[in-house]
Structure formats: structure tokens, C-alpha cells
Amino acid sequence: MSKHSGKEQWKHLAERELKGNPVESLNREAPGGITLKALYTAEDIEQYECTNTLPGLPPYLRGPMATMYAGRPWTIRQYAGFSTARESNEFYRRSLATGQRGLSVAFDLPTHRGYDSDHPRVSGDVGKAGVAVDTVEDMNILFDKIPLNEISVSMTMNGAVLPILGGYIVAAEEQGVKHNELTGTIQNDILKEYLTRNTYIYPPLPSMRIVSDIIAFCADAMPRFNTVSISGYHMMEAGADIVLQTAFTLADGLEYVRTALKAGMDIDTFAPRLSFFFGIGMDFFMNVAMLRAARFLWHRLISRFNPKNARSSVLRTHCQTSGWSLTEQDPYNNIIRTTLECMSAVLGGTQSLHTNSFDEAVGLPTDFSARIARNTQLIVQEESQVCHAIDPLGGSYYIESLTMSIVEEAQKIIDEIEEMGGMAKAIESGMPKMRIEESAARKQARIDQGIETIVGVNKYKSGETPDFEIREVSDDVRVQQIVRLQEIRKTRDNKVVAKALENLTKAAERGGNLLQHTLPAVRARATVGEISDALEKVFGRYVATTLCISGVYASEYRDKEIIESLRRRSELFMEHEGRRPRILLTKMGQDGHDRGVKVVATALADMGFDVDISPMFQTPGEAAKMAVENDVHLVGVSSLAAGHKILIPGLLTELAQIGGEEIMVIAGGVIPPRDYRFLYDAGVSEIFGPGTSIINSANKILNLLEKQFMG
Amino acid sequence: MTITDVQYYVDGVLARNRRVLSKTITMIESSLPFHQNIARNVMERLLPYTGKSIRIGITGVPGAGKSTFIESFGMMLLKRGLEIAVLAVDPSSKKSGGSIMADKTRMERLSAESRAYIRPSPTGRTLGGVAQKTRESLLVCEAAGFDVVIVETVGVGQLETTVASMVDFFLVLMIPGAGDELQGIKRGILELADAIVINKADGDNVPRAHLARQEYETALHLVNPASANWSPPVLTCSALEERGIEKVWETILDHKRQLGATGELAAKRKDQSLEWTRFLINEGLQEWFYKNDQVSRKIPDIKGKIEAGLITPTQAAQDLLSVIMISGASDDALQREENEK
Incomplete structure (x- = not known):
């Protein structure tokens, strides 16, 4: 097809409507290097051969299954877990009774990082951001009256994947369920942990061996279980744009494939059990196109390995709506955001979906908010009639063109990574992490300036603070877990445990399938911490390298006058105090989400602050020591995992003990407003809720400093 | 807010607070x-308590793994019962003047240790500024009783020369590259080095590290050694896998023994002090010169003349300096006073 005959006439009309401006003035530069036009026609997609393909057939652009939702709708799979195994179990059973189709377990941070609930480093984290699991006894309670041969279980676990997957398998055994009856997914995607989420335990090399051992064990014993859920979600949440999310996720996938091949496995024995996990944000059409592009690319990438089984190159994915797009301000807006994101995922053809609860910017979902989130999917699935047509947007000039643009841009990045020797090598160089952080800083700057609208945050602010219930996990959980742990350590046969752990250490040292060797230890009631330690003896614990970008926030911020005025105030402070305002940014506890801290660090440095960054996973004592040694004016604590009521007062106490009582403490992240009073009373100087612009934060910080030092 | 009592600082430092x-x-x-002014008074009172530490300077290109090296090296020293202080100099942004100091994220274990003290300092806009003051911070750490004081800096600009001039042992950290190591490295830094350590000799890198080692050895032969009693060795290590770290410490102790025995170490420290004094005098003179009323009044005029091409820079400098020479009449007065004594 050649150029549309009416195109010139349209252009003429359009430019008249635009008062003489060219139609190109309507173009939009989308993050990820894609230029979007205002109008797409047949000529934009005529060069692509894949637009008129069929679902369930290569290149799978239109869907991994032949019938898609017309045959069977996507699985509504809500991610949940908190407090004790008993409380989570009750929550799961209520959810299953009201329309949920599969489970998705959230574990607490100590479990992720391989610590038992009584470990001194985890005092603020037990049961907070997920359920606390110490032994298989907790697993038995977690899945009590949930038949594991019928209900598929997805588990988000990467660091302590061996004791947790082992715990699930043994819990099934004790229910009388055979290994090969188990269905579900283990996330087991360690590579992205080094990029964003930071819930790793061991260095990359032994961690990749664990991934590969799990793939091998399951290929044999659990053929219906997804062995890796290659996740882009956390990258998006950390600030990656659509193209980065697509490219890095698929590059991670390629690395797992190569690792398994290197371990001697045949591509068709494991590739069909690799699944994906994408994050869906607010850019509606772009997110639809992303899922289509990812399927196309995965097929292309895997075809190189000449699989015989057609399912080997099919990308099946779970999706989750963006937690980052949720706001604390005007929180009921979040229901609408989640609905739109839900539609994107559905139109993109996801296999299962989690929709976020509207209150997740401030805390864990309550039964009420979780019901609304679940109902969002039920309404889309059963009331909106979208399920009847397969890939309903297929053939749209815009969607097809967007799809191929994402394919092209992502392929460029994948090629770049391949040249570096694959994703493991790229991660070592720090490249992917820097790209994500740069993208995050730019996005923040656009939001802070109102270039990207967030209703109720940077535009149409209501000022109202609606009152709704927020779930709070009691600090008793830790005490309860410790009592249970002590009980189990007393009643189990400790000789059998020691022997099993010894065997596991030996396997780590000399070879042997690690999951296979974990099972006897789990059966003997070894704890998550003990099993992790048995491996740590050989593998060591990984320490992240932190690279920082600078200048990005300031360069993206168009109103240079504002940046300049903040810089001038830093200078004035220096003239008065003999040095620049100096702030320590820290993360305490086992919460590894460091995007916020990184973005704030680079922005404050751009405004003339001296910024210290602490290692991750600090205890309050360690953070206080660093604040005193570096002699900072203030400490900024980022808290996203509900540990603030223990860790922040802990920091203030530790500071006072070592003579740092005049160092101010400020806090930011996910902190429910009703905790503000408590924190102010404990001595916190300022609290920044989600959605506070950094310009605004910097301004308030300078106010504090000027009041204390120059007032 | 500032505590002005000099003794508060002196007592605190000596009590290792x-x-x-x-x-x-x-x-x-x-x-x-x-x-x-407070600092000067504090330093004066602390001076008798300084001089007992081993002073080590560490530099290397960005990415050489300096912090990771110090983490492993420091932990090894702690195991030997030593207490250590680390002063890290971090470059600031020229544009905003601000800085991000993430050194401690790579020294996770060491920074949590009670017997280790780590202090990162931003350079500010002038690279030399804080680095110069690091010399005094080093002495304060010595007075506080640390056995080893390490000064870490990025190998850019003049920083490494400054750091080398305040330590006993200057260690240059390198990483194995693709055989073109020497192209990017300044000859000057080889002359400063008391040892070159090739880090990241792990995994696939081991053969390349050994190749690099040979190349550096050859290169060092071409440089005149700073001391007749010490030829700088080239070592390999893996800070990540904690291999070769002990050897570095043994080398530093060897250096101390050899140069200590000949009295060269003491002489080196004395030279450094004299050099430091000269530097401070130069700094002071400069500051005094530019603050002189007559000079600052004359500068715009001279500047204009240079820009207009009316005088040469040599002539311009002469003109400005002559202002001081004339007002230097007071020097004669001083001289007379001397004579009368």
C-alpha cells in the first residue's frame, strides 16, 4: 500500500487547526527513545510482516494461546501475605472463597534474606512486608486446608529460594501430595535482585547455580511448576521505562537459558517452564504494546537455540499493576489507576494478574481494599465483555506500530548487553542499574515539574485526607515467631538436623543438586536461617556496589531558576557554617528498595548538598555510627517496608548514646499519616510522604537547617 | 552552636571519642x-601525640576497586588486633558544588566495626582544598591512637601527588586491562608509587593480571626509584576473594623495617613537614598578596592592559609584584629592628 491519498488534505486541515504549526508539533517523545506521532495509518505498519499473524502460533505476538480469554480468562492471582502464617492462611482462604483462583505468597524481608525471626539484624522487619516463615511448620500452617494438588501457588522468593521452595515441597509431601502434582511458580529470578530489589543473599555465581539446580530438579520432578519467573516488574517500579523493562527482562531470561544449557540441559526440558512477570504502568497503549513486543522478541531470541518444542519460545507472563503509580494523596484515585492498568494488561494478553489495593501507598491491604482490588478484575473479566475477542487491539495502526518500535529499541539494548557478554557481565559493569536510575531521576524531575500529571499530587490537589482503615502488623509477631522457633529447636532431633546441614554444605562445596540436598534438612525442621548459613559458609554473602549518577535531575528540570535558588541557599549555608549542608541517606532493616534513596541522593547533590549514602540493610546502631563519623547535619531515613516505628526511634536512641543528639532525623517513604505523631514525638524533625516533590523536600530541609544553624 | 573550647577537642580526641x-x-x-583558628590551636596541642601510626596512601583510577580493597585490607588489619582510620577524599561536582559519597557502601563490614573509623570528605570545587586539610585530619587520627591511617583518593588531577606527600607508603591500585595498561597511566604516578597492586586478579582475569604485572615491572625499571633502599614491587590481589591482601601488608611492614633502619623514613617525614610548611607559606603569601589593597586596586587596570595587548604578561606580573616591593619598605624596618637587638 502506498501513501494514503487523503494524507495531504488531512495535513492541511490539521495545520489549520493548529494555527499554522506543523503536525509534527503534536509528536511526543516517549521515554525509551520512541517518538510518537498523533496519527497512524496503514502505511505505518505495511513494512511489518507479523501484524497479520495468529494467536498461539509463532511469533506469538497476538498471544501465547490459540483461544486466549475466549477459551479461559486470565488467572486472578492476588499477591498477599503478612504477619504470621496463621493470619495469612486465614486471609488466603477468605480470598479463595470470594473469587480468587490462585495463591501468591509474599514473604517477609528476613525470610527473603535468609535470616530467622530471632536474628538481631531483623528486629524491625518480622512479618511486616509479608509472612514470616522460619521452618516447614510455618509452611504447614500457611497452606492449612489449602489442597496443594488443586490450588496453584506462586511464591515470590529469590534469595532464600532453597529453604522456601523446599518448605513448600515438604509441606505438600506432608499433605500427601506428590511432587509431580504441584502447580505454580517460584520467582527464582536472582539477576534482577542485583539490579533493583536487593533481596539477594549470595554472590551472582553461586546464586546462578542455585537457579540452575532448581530448574534441573523441577524439569524432572515437578514438570507442571514454573521454575523461574523472569521479572521486569521491579525494574519498572525502580524507574525503568518500557523499553528498559523489556530489554533487561528478556536479557535476564537469555542468561538463565544459557546457564541451564551450560549445565547440560536440553532447551526443551526447561524453556517451556520459564515464565515472565511484567509491571504495568499508566501509559495505557504503551503497556499493551510492551506485552506484545516482549512475546515477539522472546520467540526471536529463543529460536536461535533451535528448540523442537514449540512451547519453548512462548512467553507466558504474570502481570502486576504499578505500586509506584499509587498515591497517598486522594487515595481513592488509585482504584481508577489500577483499573486502567488492569485493562492494559488484559488487552496486552497476560496469563495472570495482580491488581493493587488503593491503600498500598501507605500500608498493607486490608480485607476491604483487597476485595476492591480483586473485584476490579472480576468486573473487567465478567462484566465488561472484553474476553470474547482475542487480541482485540491487533491490527490497530497505532498499537502495531508501537509494538514494533518497542521491539526495535529493546533489541538495540539487548544487542548491547550481548556484546558485553550477557546480562551477568553487564550487571557486573553496573550498566543496567545506572540506566534504570537515570530513567528514574528523569521521571522524578518530570513529575516534580508537572510535565507528567499525577492527579491529586501535582495537579488538582484536593487537600482532603480521607480516613480509612490501614492494616498494621503487630510487633508481637516477632515474639510469637521466636517462641515457636525455640519450641521447634527443642523438640526436633538436632543430630539429624546437623547431619543434613553438613551434607548441604558439602554439596555446596563439591557439587550435587542443592534443592535435592535441601529437602532432608527441611524435613528435619532445619530453619530458613540455618539452611541459608549452611550455604553461606561456602558461598559467602554478597555486598552490593553502589554507583551513583549525578547531574541528571538538574538537567531534566527545566526551571533552572528553582535549582539555582536552592544551590544559592546551599552556598549561603556554607558561607555561614564553613561547609555545605551534609546529609546521610540510609536504609535500615532488610528493606532493599533503594530507588527512592538514589533519586533523592542525586537530586540533593545537584542542589549543592554533600550527600553520604550508607550501605544497605543497616541496623540503627550502624547508621548512627556513620552519621557521627561523617559528622552530618541530618540523617534521612527511607522506609518502605513498615519497619519505621521500631527502626527510627532506634536510630534516635543510638544517636543520643554516642553523642549525636543534635543530628536531625528526617524520614520518607511509605509511612502512614497516623504514625506521624508517634515519629514526631520520638524526635523526628520532618516526614515526607509519598509523592512529595524533591524540590519541595530540599526546600523544607534547607528551612530546617537555616532555622537551626542560621536562625 | 560551635564549641569553642579548644581543650574539649583535645581531650575528646585523646580519649578516642x-x-x-x-x-x-x-x-x-x-x-x-x-x-x-580553633583547629590550629587544637592541632598545636595534639602534635606531641602524633607520629606513631603507619600512614598509607591509596589511589587508583575510578573502578580500580579502592573501597573494596580497603574493606578487605582493613578487615585483615582488625583481625591482627590493629585499629584503623580511613580518610576518603571524594571529588565534588564542579557545577553544583555538591557531592555523593558512597564509599561506605563498599565498606559494609569495615564501616560497622567499632575499631575502624571511616571519614569521607568532599573536595569542594577546588580539588586541592580538602586534600590539603587531610594532612591535618591524618594527624588527628594519629593522636587518637589509630595504628594505621589510610588516605584514599581517586587518581585524578593533582590529588595523588598531594596525598603521596603526606604518607609513608603510597600504594597505586590498578586493574588488569587488555594489555594496554601503560597507555592510560601517567609516568608521574609510577614515580610516586611505593608499590603497585593489581586488583581484581580473580576469575577470567588471572592471566591478564599476571601479564599486567610483568608490564608494570618493566615500566618501573625505567623509573628512577625514589629510595636507594626500596624498589617498588608489583603485586596482584583479589579484594573480592580476599587473596593477596596479607602480602600487601607484609610489603608495607618490610618497607617500614628497611627504611626505618636506615633512618630514611624519619627523614621522609621531616621532608614532608618542611614541604608542607613551604606550601602553607606559599598559600599564605598568595592570600596576603591578593588581599593587599594596592594590589587589588591595580588588578583591573593591569587586566585591561593585557586584554588590550598594551603590555606582556611578564610585564604585567612585574608591575603587580612591584607594588609589594615598594610597600616592602616595612621589611627594611624589620631589618633595622633585627640589627638593633
Whole structure:
């Protein structure tokens, strides 16, 4: 097809409507290097051969299954877990009774990082951001009256994947369920942990061996279980744009494939059990196109390995709506955001979906908010009639063109990574992490300036603070877990445990399938911490390298006058105090989400602050020591995992003990407003809720400093 | 807010109070004359307690793994019962003047240890500024009783020369590359090095590390050694896998023994002090010169003449300096006073 005959006439009309401006003035530069036009026609997609393909057939652009939702709708799979195994179990059973189709377990941070609930480093984290699991006894309670041969279980676990997957398998055994009856997914995607989420335990090399051992064990014993859920979600949440999310996720996938091949496995024995996990944000059409592009690319990438089984190159994915797009301000807006994101995922053809609860910017979902989130999917699935047509947007000039643009841009990045020797090598160089952080800083700057609208945050602010219930996990959980742990350590046969752990250490040292060797230890009631330690003896614990970008926030911020005025105030402070305002940014506890801290660090440095960054996973004592040694004016604590009521007062106490009582403490992240009073009373100087612009934060910080030092 | 009692700082440092030690370094680094004055008085009283540490300077290109090396090296020293202080100099952004100091994220274990003290300092806009003050911070740490004081800096600009001039042992950290190591490296840095350590000799890198080692050895042969009693060795290590770290420490102890026995180490420290004095005089002279009323009045005029091409830079400098020469009449007065004594 050649150029549309009416195109010139349209252009003429359009430019008249635009008062003489060219139609190109309507173009939009989308993050990820894609230029979007205002109008797409047949000529934009005529060069692509894949637009008129069929679902369930290569290149799978239109869907991994032949019938898609017309045959069977996507699985509504809500991610949940908190407090004790008993409380989570009750929550799961209520959810299953009201329309949920599969489970998705959230574990607490100590479990992720391989610590038992009584470990001194985890005092603020037990049961907070997920359920606390110490032994298989907790697993038995977690899945009590949930038949594991019928209900598929997805588990988000990467660091302590061996004791947790082992715990699930043994819990099934004790229910009388055979290994090969188990269905579900283990996330087991360690590579992205080094990029964003930071819930790793061991260095990359032994961690990749664990991934590969799990793939091998399951290929044999659990053929219906997804062995890796290659996740882009956390990258998006950390600030990656659509193209980065697509490219890095698929590059991670390629690395797992190569690792398994290197371990001697045949591509068709494991590739069909690799699944994906994408994050869906607010850019509606772009997110639809992303899922289509990812399927196309995965097929292309895997075809190189000449699989015989057609399912080997099919990308099946779970999706989750963006937690980052949720706001604390005007929180009921979040229901609408989640609905739109839900539609994107559905139109993109996801296999299962989690929709976020509207209150997740401030805390864990309550039964009420979780019901609304679940109902969002039920309404889309059963009331909106979208399920009847397969890939309903297929053939749209815009969607097809967007799809191929994402394919092209992502392929460029994948090629770049391949040249570096694959994703493991790229991660070592720090490249992917820097790209994500740069993208995050730019996005923040656009939001802070109102270039990207967030209703109720940077535009149409209501000022109202609606009152709704927020779930709070009691600090008793830790005490309860410790009592249970002590009980189990007393009643189990400790000789059998020691022997099993010894065997596991030996396997780590000399070879042997690690999951296979974990099972006897789990059966003997070894704890998550003990099993992790048995491996740590050989593998060591990984320490992240932190690279920082600078200048990005300031360069993206168009109103240079504002940046300049903040810089001038830093200078004035220096003239008065003999040095620049100096702030320590820290993360305490086992919460590894460091995007916020990184973005704030680079922005404050751009405004003339001296910024210290602490290692991750600090205890309050360690953070206080660093604040005193570096002699900072203030400490900024980022808290996203509900540990603030223990860790922040802990920091203030530790500071006072070592003579740092005049160092101010400020806090930011996910902190429910009703905790503000408590924190102010404990001595916190300022609290920044989600959605506070950094310009605004910097301004308030300078106010504090000027009041204390120059007032 | 500022505590002005000099003895507070002196007593605190000698009592190894971390809070006071930190505040003392802040006073040293401050740009306020009032703070500097306190710092000077504190230094004077602390001086008798200095001189006992082993002073080590560490530099390397960005990415050489300096912090990771110090983490492993420091942990090894702690195991030997030593207490250590690390002063890390971090470059600031020229544009905003601000900085991000993430050194401690790579020294996770060491920074949590009670027997280790780590203090990162931003350079500010002038690279030399804080680095110069690091010399005094080093002495304060010595007075506080640390057995080893490490000064870490990025290998850019003049920083490494400054650091080399305040330590006993200057260690240059390198990483194995693709055989073109020497192209990017300045000859000057080889002349400063008491040892070159090739880090990241792990995994696939091992053969390349050994190749690099040979190349550096050859290169060092072409450089005149700074001391007749010490030829700088080239070592390999893996800070990540904690291999070769002990050897580095043994080399430093060897150096101390050999140069200590000949009295060269003591002489080196004396030279460094004299050099430091000269530097401070130069700094002071400069400051005094530009603050001189007649000079500052004359500068715009001279500047205009240079820009208009009316005089040469040599002539311009001569003209400005002559202002001082004339007002230097007071020097004669001083001389007379001397004579009368």
C-alpha cells in the first residue's frame, strides 16, 4: 500500500487547526527513545510482516494461546501475605472463597534474606512486608486446608529460594501430595535482585547455580511448576521505562537459558517452564504494546537455540499493576489507576494478574481494599465483555506500530548487553542499574515539574485526607515467631538436623543438586536461617556496589531558576557554617528498595548538598555510627517496608548514646499519616510522604537547617 | 552552636571519642577562619601525640576497586588486633558544588566495626582544598591512637601527588586491562608509587593480571626509584576473594623495617613537614598578596592592559609584584629592628 491519498488534505486541515504549526508539533517523545506521532495509518505498519499473524502460533505476538480469554480468562492471582502464617492462611482462604483462583505468597524481608525471626539484624522487619516463615511448620500452617494438588501457588522468593521452595515441597509431601502434582511458580529470578530489589543473599555465581539446580530438579520432578519467573516488574517500579523493562527482562531470561544449557540441559526440558512477570504502568497503549513486543522478541531470541518444542519460545507472563503509580494523596484515585492498568494488561494478553489495593501507598491491604482490588478484575473479566475477542487491539495502526518500535529499541539494548557478554557481565559493569536510575531521576524531575500529571499530587490537589482503615502488623509477631522457633529447636532431633546441614554444605562445596540436598534438612525442621548459613559458609554473602549518577535531575528540570535558588541557599549555608549542608541517606532493616534513596541522593547533590549514602540493610546502631563519623547535619531515613516505628526511634536512641543528639532525623517513604505523631514525638524533625516533590523536600530541609544553624 | 573550647577537642580526641574526633575534622575542613583558628590551636596541642601510626596512601583510577580493597585490607588489619582510620577524599561536582559519597557502601563490614573509623570528605570545587586539610585530619587520627591511617583518593588531577606527600607508603591500585595498561597511566604516578597492586586478579582475569604485572615491572625499571633502599614491587590481589591482601601488608611492614633502619623514613617525614610548611607559606603569601589593597586596586587596570595587548604578561606580573616591593619598605624596618637587638 502506498501513501494514503487523503494524507495531504488531512495535513492541511490539521495545520489549520493548529494555527499554522506543523503536525509534527503534536509528536511526543516517549521515554525509551520512541517518538510518537498523533496519527497512524496503514502505511505505518505495511513494512511489518507479523501484524497479520495468529494467536498461539509463532511469533506469538497476538498471544501465547490459540483461544486466549475466549477459551479461559486470565488467572486472578492476588499477591498477599503478612504477619504470621496463621493470619495469612486465614486471609488466603477468605480470598479463595470470594473469587480468587490462585495463591501468591509474599514473604517477609528476613525470610527473603535468609535470616530467622530471632536474628538481631531483623528486629524491625518480622512479618511486616509479608509472612514470616522460619521452618516447614510455618509452611504447614500457611497452606492449612489449602489442597496443594488443586490450588496453584506462586511464591515470590529469590534469595532464600532453597529453604522456601523446599518448605513448600515438604509441606505438600506432608499433605500427601506428590511432587509431580504441584502447580505454580517460584520467582527464582536472582539477576534482577542485583539490579533493583536487593533481596539477594549470595554472590551472582553461586546464586546462578542455585537457579540452575532448581530448574534441573523441577524439569524432572515437578514438570507442571514454573521454575523461574523472569521479572521486569521491579525494574519498572525502580524507574525503568518500557523499553528498559523489556530489554533487561528478556536479557535476564537469555542468561538463565544459557546457564541451564551450560549445565547440560536440553532447551526443551526447561524453556517451556520459564515464565515472565511484567509491571504495568499508566501509559495505557504503551503497556499493551510492551506485552506484545516482549512475546515477539522472546520467540526471536529463543529460536536461535533451535528448540523442537514449540512451547519453548512462548512467553507466558504474570502481570502486576504499578505500586509506584499509587498515591497517598486522594487515595481513592488509585482504584481508577489500577483499573486502567488492569485493562492494559488484559488487552496486552497476560496469563495472570495482580491488581493493587488503593491503600498500598501507605500500608498493607486490608480485607476491604483487597476485595476492591480483586473485584476490579472480576468486573473487567465478567462484566465488561472484553474476553470474547482475542487480541482485540491487533491490527490497530497505532498499537502495531508501537509494538514494533518497542521491539526495535529493546533489541538495540539487548544487542548491547550481548556484546558485553550477557546480562551477568553487564550487571557486573553496573550498566543496567545506572540506566534504570537515570530513567528514574528523569521521571522524578518530570513529575516534580508537572510535565507528567499525577492527579491529586501535582495537579488538582484536593487537600482532603480521607480516613480509612490501614492494616498494621503487630510487633508481637516477632515474639510469637521466636517462641515457636525455640519450641521447634527443642523438640526436633538436632543430630539429624546437623547431619543434613553438613551434607548441604558439602554439596555446596563439591557439587550435587542443592534443592535435592535441601529437602532432608527441611524435613528435619532445619530453619530458613540455618539452611541459608549452611550455604553461606561456602558461598559467602554478597555486598552490593553502589554507583551513583549525578547531574541528571538538574538537567531534566527545566526551571533552572528553582535549582539555582536552592544551590544559592546551599552556598549561603556554607558561607555561614564553613561547609555545605551534609546529609546521610540510609536504609535500615532488610528493606532493599533503594530507588527512592538514589533519586533523592542525586537530586540533593545537584542542589549543592554533600550527600553520604550508607550501605544497605543497616541496623540503627550502624547508621548512627556513620552519621557521627561523617559528622552530618541530618540523617534521612527511607522506609518502605513498615519497619519505621521500631527502626527510627532506634536510630534516635543510638544517636543520643554516642553523642549525636543534635543530628536531625528526617524520614520518607511509605509511612502512614497516623504514625506521624508517634515519629514526631520520638524526635523526628520532618516526614515526607509519598509523592512529595524533591524540590519541595530540599526546600523544607534547607528551612530546617537555616532555622537551626542560621536562625 | 560551635564549641569553642579548644581543650574539649583535645581531650575528646585523646580519649578516642568518635563524636569529638569527627567534629575536630569538621573544624579542620571548615572554610570559616573562626573554625580554622580553633583547629590550629587544637592541632598545636595534639602534635606531641602524633607520629606513631603507619600512614598509607591509596589511589587508583575510578573502578580500580579502592573501597573494596580497603574493606578487605582493613578487615585483615582488625583481625591482627590493629585499629584503623580511613580518610576518603571524594571529588565534588564542579557545577553544583555538591557531592555523593558512597564509599561506605563498599565498606559494609569495615564501616560497622567499632575499631575502624571511616571519614569521607568532599573536595569542594577546588580539588586541592580538602586534600590539603587531610594532612591535618591524618594527624588527628594519629593522636587518637589509630595504628594505621589510610588516605584514599581517586587518581585524578593533582590529588595523588598531594596525598603521596603526606604518607609513608603510597600504594597505586590498578586493574588488569587488555594489555594496554601503560597507555592510560601517567609516568608521574609510577614515580610516586611505593608499590603497585593489581586488583581484581580473580576469575577470567588471572592471566591478564599476571601479564599486567610483568608490564608494570618493566615500566618501573625505567623509573628512577625514589629510595636507594626500596624498589617498588608489583603485586596482584583479589579484594573480592580476599587473596593477596596479607602480602600487601607484609610489603608495607618490610618497607617500614628497611627504611626505618636506615633512618630514611624519619627523614621522609621531616621532608614532608618542611614541604608542607613551604606550601602553607606559599598559600599564605598568595592570600596576603591578593588581599593587599594596592594590589587589588591595580588588578583591573593591569587586566585591561593585557586584554588590550598594551603590555606582556611578564610585564604585567612585574608591575603587580612591584607594588609589594615598594610597600616592602616595612621589611627594611624589620631589618633595622633585627640589627638593633
